[in-house]
Amino acid sequence: MIPTVTLKDGLQLPAIGFGTYALNGAAGVNAMVSAIDIGYRLLDSAFNYENEGAVGEAIRRSSVPRAQLRVTSKLPGRRQAYAQAIVTIQESLLRARLDYYDLYLIHWPNPKTDLYVEAWQALIDAQKWGLIRSIGVCNFLPEHLERLERETGVMPSINQIELHPYFSQESQRVWDNNHHIVTESWSPLGRASSVLQDKVIKQIAATHRKSVSQIILRWHVQLGAIPLPKSASPERQLENIAIFDFSLSTEEMEQINKLTKADGRIQNQDPAEYEEF
Ligand SMILES: NC(=O)C1=CN([C@@H]2O[C@H](COP(=O)(O)OP(=O)(O)OC[C@H]3O[C@@H](n4cnc5c(N)ncnc54)[C@H](OP(=O)(O)O)[C@@H]3O)[C@@H](O)[C@H]2O)C=CC1
Numbered sequence: 290m291i292p293t294v295t296l297k298d299g300l301q302l303p304a305i306g307f308g309t310y311a312l313n314g315a316a317g318v319n320a321m322v323s324a325i326d327i328g329y330r331l332l333d334s335a336f337n338y339e340n341e342g343a344v345g346e347a348i349r350r351s352s353v354p355r356a357q358l359r360v361t362s363k364l365p366g367r368r369q370a371y372a373q374a375i376v377t378i379q380e381s382l383l384r385a386r387l388d389y390y391d392l393y394l395i396h397w398p399n400p401k402t403d404l405y406v407e408a409w410q411a412l413i414d415a416q417k418w419g420l421i422r423s424i425g426v427c428n429f430l431p432e433h434l435e436r437l438e439r440e441t442g443v444m445p446s447i448n449q450i451e452l453h454p455y456f457s458q459e460s461q462r463v464w465d466n467n468h469h470i471v472t473e474s475w476s477p478l479g480r481a482s483s484v485l486q487d488k489v490i491k492q493i494a495a496t497h498r499k500s501v502s503q504i505i506l507r508w509h510v511q512l513g514a515i516p517l518p519k520s521a522s523p524e525r526q527l528e529n530i531a532i533f534d535f536s537l538s539t540e541e542m543e544q545i546n547k548l549t550k551a552d553g554r555i556q557n558q559d560p561a562e563y564e565e566f
Pocket residue numbers: 307308309310311333334396427428449450474475476477478479480481485502503517518519520521522525526528529
């Protein structure tokens with residue numbers, strides 16, 4: 290059984306989800322059907338991944354009713370102007386052949402472009418019209434979140450951020466938590482980078498007779514963040530979700546927390562500067 294996390298608007302999410310970046314076409318559909326059949330109930334997609342159609346097809350081919358799934362997509366930077374944002378949300382639904390998204394997120398704040406408040410107003414309205422159940426953001430810093438609340442009166446339910454042992458984002462996680470925002474972790478396995486070879490995590494994995502990936506994903510869950518691991522392989526999908534039969538001690542959590550680095554981002558994507566369209 291996967292525990293659940295309740296958002297401030299009451300929507301319940303599983304404590305782990307499934308990333309779909311780079312899962313496209315027929316192979317992508319097969320990977321997503323496998324993930325759903327294995328037990329994932331939260332799917333993370335984006336307009337920019339060009340796989341909303343594959344997500345919808347996987348849902349229809351899976352053994353699980355739509356209502357039991359939590360389906361996410363994201364608004365790209367080039368569609369943040371209000372009217373374009375509304376059309377893009379409609380287009381995301383048409384591509385997936387869905388009546389609603391459970392979660393729709395602004396993908397990047399793009400602070401230099403400075404349209405994210407307009408985009409947020411579009412998400413607020415689309416939620417009122419029943420197109421989206423819960424609205425959130427990705428890669429938002431406290432200054433961006435404060436501005437949303439100041440100018441619209443509405444705080445996001447979710448902030449999806451880069452988070453893995455080499456970039457543990459303690460201050461943003463604490464900030465989110467203090468404002469009743471649930472943190473989701475993107476690239477929770479560091480996109481299969483050197484973190485999967487880390488000696489400290491390997492030692493903890495040996496103690497628990499678990500894999501390094503399982504220790505990392507369990508660390509996310511115990512931090513209170515929802516990890517969204519992507520895998521094209523059914524074996525690794527199963528491995529990644531089998532993390533609810535053990536727990537890490539306070540000391541083990543602290544050992545992993547200490548691995549964080551100031552320059553630990555996978556790529557140079559600091560949301561204060563980086564813009565993605
Ligand atoms: N909001 C945002 O700005 C962003 C959101 N995201 C979201 O987060 C999701 C996850 O991030 P992503 O960048 O995909 O990276 P992940 O950290 O999920 O790593 C994925 C990589 O790890 C490999 N892998 C998966 N499981 C295992 C395992 N048990 N052992 C060894 N290797 C493994 C995968 O290979 P294989 O497939 O062969 O198993 C793949 O190469 C994305 O798919 C997307 O949904 C990602 C980036 C930015």
